Amino acid sequence: MTEIEHTANTGHSDDRTAMSEAGAAPDPVHRQTPLHASDQPYDAHVLAQLDADAALIIARYPQRRSALLPLLHLVQSVDGFVTGRGVNWCAEKLELTAAEVSGVATFYTQYKRHPNGDYTVGVCTNTLCAIMGGDEIFERVSDHLGIGHDETTEDGKVTLERVECNAACDYAPVVMVNWEFFDNQTPQSATALVDDLRAGNEVTPTRGASRACAFKHTERVLAGFPDGLADEGVGAGPASLEGLKVAHQRGWTAPDPGADDDHGPEGADGAGEAER
């Protein structure tokens, strides 16, 4: 893994940022950009939109500070990562210090501290997925793209990550693309997936919207702004329905509320359900 100091990174980088000076053309993508690296002000119209969105977010909570997590998602939806100007803007909106905001931003793994690719490809390598093939998938995709964990392809399309358990163990091994489920993957399917992403082809999650959306788009949704795609995709994938299928086959249902049922599901109180 080679990590080269970003040219815009004028400050000293921390110890974990391995630097390779040797013969390096400035690498536009592999870098640990400090949070203060991007301080140029927002354009007026961008700022106006941010401020309007922030007002809506803050209004969802009894106390302002609760808006911080969605505001940081919102910053990423504009800047592609948590920038210095984004931190300052959050601080201003919530009457916090920049240090307080940075302290929060650096705690959560979804907040990126350097520019992210258009698609975060997260291969689950927690125990169950790893054993079912997640390790092989990560290795193969990593070799194929020539990047390691938390690194981005030179075209800026794909950021590869090892992710922790994403609550889809019955679909192992699982790959997430911008936090959409790609279930039951193999090394072949996952390399084809990243090839499609780099070529600009649409890719369809197994359980999710009809297409994987770009990073900034997804971050806007995570800030709490619906994109109208909720009705796309399946309700449940095949594994989610295995138990129900067995129950159907064997004629099993939940127990009848039975004798003591004075207000059972067939009761008369359902009248007028449809109109309000």
Place this chain on the structure above:
Amino acid sequence: MSTQLTPILTKFWDDPQSWTLDTYLRNDGYKALRKAVTMQPNELVAMTKDSGLRGRGGAGFPTGMKWGFLPPPDGGPRYLVVNADESEPGTCKDIPLMLAAPHILLEGVVITSFAIGCEHAFIYLRGETVHVYRRLLRAVEEAYAAGYLGKNILGTDFSLEVTVHAGAGAYICGEETALLDSLEGRRGQPRLKPPFPAVAGLYARPTVVNNVESIASVPSILLHGADWFSGMGTEKSTGFGIFSLSGHVTRPGQYEAPLGITLRELLELAGGVREGHELKFWTPGGSSTPIFTAEHLDVPLDFESVAAAGSMLGTRALQIFDETTSVVRAVARWTDFYAHESCGKCTPCREGTFWLSQIMERLEHGRGSQDDIDKLVDICDNILGRAFCALGDGATSPITSAVQYFREEFEAGMHTPAAELFPPSRSTLFAKETVAP
């Protein structure tokens, strides 16, 4: 006679549009709410206590009792916060529930809020599942439009606002007090208890924090009665729950059954361990619950029986591993996870998980030293019970239980890499596919 499955929460997940309000209304949706608003709030709390419902998020604390701990109303706000931060390795029940049927959860939220006198409820969803967030936001929108949320619900004096909040990637936020700090816009670090959230929770106000599945179980209890619920399961672990089978099993998936069903029964329904292989070890309730082996196939999966056998029911996350799997590799990876996710607040957990991870790494690569096993057990002993929250305890569970049942594999780690003893390619789902060396 074998235990039968009881599809209740999962009942209509196979509907092509299972997540919509229309579908939910066709499946008794919001009928329980209509009944709830004709009752007294304390009757609802009593009903939930009577049902015996215990928290479905892992700890198993009685849900109705949690509600009952709130101090008497003082005129200020009281909050319900739903813990939808499902992140425990192996656990995969709440996410499919909210994807397939978000209105079940929402109806439970409205009923529970009515019962505890809450006018603003929160659903804290982990941020790494964007489509689930879309479905929840849409369900909330539909519920407002239909008058199940907002001002004067169903023509009563009761009003409720619901905010669905997306987290940003942190396992620790599944711990209820860390979740509250996170929801307040802070780093997700646990609080010292007491005070418990019931007394000083969100914004230091009385707060109930319940798991998704717990809250989603409330409408059916109200509709069919506490007796109906407690008629399922065992005496002290009443009702039904979703059992999640994953790993080396023929048909992994979600199986909704009364508590007390056994893994042997569940495996029979799921087509058994994958063909040509046999069970080696499994987790009854996620990676934080001590592992079991084939000798535990007949342990009833209820809180008491699993505890008596030396583990915890946890979240009923049954991760199945066959004989191709290196237990050292499995445990090493879980240990990395805990080291990565330790929030850093308590020294035993922050430092201990780091050292455990170093030692497990050595053992996995056949470079362990003579005293590494003793050192592991000693470090576990120094973490267990010495941190604010259960994350540290959870980190020790896989290690101490694996050493107990598979000590010889840890001993082999002093000279032979796990990958030599158990070639990883044999464990994969695509074992027949050529895997690059």
